[in-house]
């Protein structure tokens with residue numbers, strides 16, 4: 259780099275002629291040694307805006323923004339945090355790598371990432387086909403906002419590919435799902451669905467291609483990489499297993515380079531920008547510990563799912579690692595960790611027994627209230643992929659947007675309990691679970 263460009267005007271300036279209040283703004287807090295490539299742990303960028311040296315350089319920065327093909331290999335001219343900065347760039351590079359994508363664009367939250375991907379893929383008149391069971395706020399996005407934009411959303415059982423084929427119309431633009439689904443852990447066959455869509459797409463022109471978007475939050479890239487299995491996009495809530503400590507919100511969309519510029523432009527204009535401190539924390543703490551945390555959580559989840567399955571007060575348990583689980587064989591094929599092992603994840607869904615669904619709901623509620631008051635190792639709270647084991651009641655919390663009469667068609671049980679395994683010693687979790695189940 260040109261010597262003049264790396265120097266800061268403040269270096270040689272005699273600031274004695276300025277007032278204290280002005281000095282407080284400028285100080286000497288500049289460094290020519292801000293050197294990302296030689297820091298062992300990355301520094302945190304705390305600047306919303308970047309010094310541009312000259313109007314010419316500023317103009318070049320604006321021209322290069324969101325021009326991946328032309329300028330993707332250039333060293334970036336940073337302009338303003340909402341357009342891009344080094345911490346997000348580093349995080350995105352790493353996230354693209356672990357999901358086997360060509361690029362990643364981060365967002366302020368999982369919902370920010372989901373609405374951005376769907377925002378660049380759809381317009382008025384288009385249709386999205388989704389699985390019936392989805393995270394509550396994603397259902398809310400589809401039910402409460404998309405009708406205003408004239409975008410149709412059709413929830414169907416995506417485990418049945420013939421139903422999917424019958425539902426696709428000339429307006430279909432996106433197939434959207436979670437696998438395992440939140441909260442009941444339905445498993446959708448990503449390779450088979452992708453193959454079907456590939457065939458359908460062969461008959462359609464470039465503008466009418468159907469894209470497959472998978473929310474991989476429950477599995478994390480440690481357990482499953484949907485792009486390798488044929489999906490076009492992966493979205494994540496970084497708030498969950500990837501962030502891993504429950505300290506930062508974030509989201510990401512990962513896919514092919516051809517979509518990067520649109521996602522950057524969308525993020526710039528709709529504004530769901532991940533803050534630098536969270537990008538740094540996820541990069542520094544979340545990603546490096548992901549495989550260790552996941553391994554531990556999976557080992558515990560298996561033990562706990564087996565324990566629950568054999569408990570006389572439990573009606574049924576959904577966990578991809580249980581042989582009795584409907585999606586078990588499919589999960590074994592597509593939930594594979596970095597080392598090639600079956601990796602069924604850290605989420606468990608179960609229902610307590612009751613003479614009627616109403617009674618099982620009452621029992622589930624009693625159980626969770628008891629846990630909230632008595633269990634040291636389980637916390638009544640939404641979210642997942644945390645150091646602490648979290649327990650919640652989807653029908654009245656994460657999925658409260660679903661009216662009671664629609665719970666069944668959405669794959670939910672009125673009394674369903676969602677358990678997100680943390681990093682505690684599994685014997686302690688089993689002890690607390692046993693005490694709580696005994697007490698109710």
Ligand SMILES: *Cc1c(COP(=O)(O)O)cnc(C)c1O
Pocket residue numbers: 367368369370393395396436440473475476494495496497498507508509
């Ligand atoms: C939490 C969650 C989201 C939303 O993520 P936020 O970071 O809370 O916006 C989306 N999908 C799934 C499956 C989730 O669990």
